[in-house]
Amino acid sequence: MRIIVTKDYEDMSKKAAAIIAAQVVSKPDCVLGLATGSTPIGTYKNLVKWYEEGTLDFSAVKTVNLDEYRGLPRDNDQSYYYFMHDHLFNHVNIDVANTNVPDGTNPDAEQEAERYEALIASYGGQDLQLLGIGHNGHIGFNEPSDSFDKITHCVDLQESTIEANKRFFATIDDVPKQAYTMGIGTIMKAKKILILANGEGKADIVAKAFFGPVTPQVPASILQFHPDVTVVVDEAAAAKLPR
Numbered sequence: 001m002r003i004i005v006t007k008d009y010e011d012m013s014k015k016a017a018a019i020i021a022a023q024v025v026s027k028p029d030c031v032l033g034l035a036t037g038s039t040p041i042g043t044y045k046n047l048v049k050w051y052e053e054g055t056l057d058f059s060a061v062k063t064v065n066l067d068e069y070r071g072l073p074r075d076n077d078q079s080y081y082y083f084m085h086d087h088l089f090n091h092v093n094i095d096v097a098n099t100n101v102p103d104g105t106n107p108d109a110e111q112e113a114e115r116y117e118a119l120i121a122s123y124g125g126q127d128l129q130l131l132g133i134g135h136n137g138h139i140g141f142n143e144p145s146d147s148f149d150k151i152t153h154c155v156d157l158q159e160s161t162i163e164a165n166k167r168f169f170a171t172i173d174d175v176p177k178q179a180y181t182m183g184i185g186t187i188m189k190a191k192k193i194l195i196l197a198n199g200e201g202k203a204d205i206v207a208k209a210f211f212g213p214v215t216p217q218v219p220a221s222i223l224q225f226h227p228d229v230t231v232v233v234d235e236a237a238a239a240k241l242p243r
């Protein structure tokens with residue numbers, strides 16, 4: 001595991017984007033596993049900038065996103081489909097047919113999970129999987145539990161997540177109660193993993209995930225067993241790492 005500590009969020013975003021850019025340059029038809037949330041927004045901004053400057057070409061890149069709310073249509077501005085188009089896909093020359101987010105509107109949850117897992121396998125898996133980390137150590141929507149979920153599946157969101165998300169919706173009834181997520185096994189199959197964290201609020205979980213015991217109670221801790229992981233964290237998130 002390589003740990004890169006950066007000055008601040010800007011610096012983290014630049015270094016993370018540079019790692020993704022190196023992947024796209026060295027294998028133009030690579031498969032990128034992508035994440036949403038506040039952490040990667042700056043990374044996507046840099047990728048868009050380097051595309052605009054002519055440094056990056058996304059025309060042959062394929063993408064698979066980690067997760068999506070169940071029940072939200074693509075045009076809902078809280079859907080991860082919308083987020084990815086808003087922050088990246090609309091601004092680079094990627095072929096939208098090569099971008100994939102679980103379909104939140106498929107009424108058959110089991111079929112959707114199976115379809116998505118098979119799609120990732122048909123691509124030969126992710127060359128590089130980008131991840132953020134939740135305050136409780138979740139990756140994707142894989143929350144702390146007694147075992148590691150292997151493949152893409154539908155999860156019931158925790159009450160605390162529903163409560164935290166309600167500010168983005170008109171009423172609490174509009175907040176999705178379930179989501180699709182790649183499993184821990186789907187994530188671990190990626191050839192390379194790039195995980196980002198910033199801010200002092202992530203310092204405890206970053207230390208726990210990468211230096212604590214490997215346990216499904218801290219889902220990101222499983223990454224200690226992956227052969228090619230790069231952790232890029234700003235100084236604030238790195239504050240509790242052993243020196």
Ligand code: F6R
Pocket residue numbers: 034035036037038039040066067131132133134135138139140141
């Ligand atoms: C996003 C995802 C989540 C986030 C995590 C951190 O697709 O799967 O695991 O990466 O919740 O979120 P932020 O970046 O908002 O702190």
